[in-house]
């Protein structure tokens with residue numbers, strides 16, 4: 022997706038040899054027009070699939086997921102990184118190692134939001150080692166629902182996540198695929 026790649030080139034900040042900061046349009050300040058275009062792109066790429074629900078993880082996956090859900094006319098559910106004290110329901114849980122925080126979180130989703138009839142599109146902002154996305158697939162599988170595919174805004178293809186998820190049999194669609202960071206520049210595949 023050229024518009025996204027241009028935006029990464031102009032506004033992305035390379036923090037070290039594996040971390041990219043995109044807080045001016047995705048991770049803190051959010052550009053709604055770009056989010057909508059990303060939503061349209063995900064909806065197009067998965068247009069041949071039956072999708073009943075979008076699943077993401079708080080917080081940076083929510084904006085693009087809502088735009089995609091708006092276009093596909095399906096609800097968006099996000100996994101919480103901490104079990105809220107207000108939750109009295111039964112929850113699905115799994116452990117996810119956070120790439121950016123260097124710690125494991127138990128992620129939770131209330132059981133009432135996923136059922137065996139669901140065909141779920143998983144969406145996230147970044148794909149690095151694949152922990153977050155794999156955690157979400159585990160939750161869908163606990164609900165006996167079906168994972169239709171995984172939509173990623175920015176894939177760092179030099180890390181193993183995309184390969185691991187593809188080898189596990191999931192369809193991964195990434196809108197920007199980064200080959201490397203070199204000389205302070207983002208190189209795309």
Ligand code: 5GP
Nearest residue numbers: 040041120121147148149150151152153182
């Ligand atoms: P993974 O679980 O695939 O190892 O890492 C993906 C998760 O870590 C994403 O949900 C994202 O929040 C975070 N993440 C991984 N790499 C980056 C990065 O380079 N920049 C930012 N902003 N977040 C990242």
